[in-house]
Amino acid sequence: MRTEPDPDWAAVAGVPRTLLLAAPRSFCAGVERAIEVVEHLLVERRGPVYVRKQIVHNTHVVAELESRGAVFVDELDAVPAGATVVFSAHGVSPAVRAEAVRRDLTVVDATCPLVTKVHAEAKRYAARGDTVILIGHAGHEEVEGTLGEAPAQTVLVESIDDVARVEVADPARVSYLTQTTLSVDETAGILAALRARFPALRGPDAADICYATTNRQEALAAIASEADLVLVVGSTNSSNSVRLVELARGQGTPAYLVDDADGLRPAWLSGVRVIGLTAGASAPPRLVNGVISALERLGPLEMVERRITRETIRFTLPTAVRTR
Secondary structure, three states: OOOOOOOOHOOOOOOOOOEEEEEOOOOOOOHHHHHHHHHHHHHOOOOOOEEOOOOOOOOHHHHHHHOOOOEOOHHHHHHOOOOOEEEOOOOOOHHHHHHHHHHHEEEOOOOHHHHHHHHHHHHHHHHHEEEEEEEEOOOOOHHHHHHEEEEOOEEEOHHHHHOEEEEEEEEOOOOOEOOOOOHHHHOOOOOOHHHOOOOOOOOOOOOOOOHHHHHHHHHHHHHHHHOOEEEEEEOOOOHHHHHHHHHHOOOOOOOEEEHHHHOOOHHHHHHOOOOEEEEOOOOOOOHHHHHHHHHHHHEEEEEEEEEOOOOOOOOOHHHHHOOO
């Protein structure tokens, strides 16, 4: 937010407001683990630490790690032979792993364990001869990695409309998987359509949509209808952050995605008395605090946290970076 006098900000200043804080919000265990992997390597390893793709989908996290020496690359051909490379939290395909071996790279795998679980399921379902239907968003790194486990047997479905176009070798041998960061409600609709078309459809015992994604959606759903405006802190390439914006708008509440407090716009606050605030699972808590501080500077702000659950899950670091 601009600090110099601004007539647009002045028009929405001095108004008492209530801030409803959804909880849980911000970092999840998989994101914390992935960032910690890179931080450990920057301290312990000599030479550059390369990271394939963004370690997590947040521009601030990536910029901070870059400032400390991490080198982010799109593909492994940009990594010198024999160097250390980190695979991001979103996972990679077997083809990428094979390329790393060919180029004699030292790999430290920061894939979220919940994504690794989906990969294992993809291999298992394909091995038993099923067509694997993957519900997810084309082009997302997690989806590309999962598709790579059994590309000849996996079909990507993005919407209910896609279900009618799916072709399978044997309708009695069909399984499904989901990207971990999807909308819970939207995914339920797609699954219902798949089950109607393929009554023998099989899937994981537990939902692939991760606990953190589900928790953040449920926490926001608990406050969105009470708010005049919802702000979601997160980057535009963060799937779970974008889903939060869609969820709030689906409840009829105006909602916007902001990377940080600089993304706030005075027009959003005109006539607004109750603001809902949350953050995607890859957004640092400090960015949420920055938005709160910006709102406090506009006038009296009563903060009310609405917590639906406490997250206690922690993931063990890869062996290569554990403190001995």
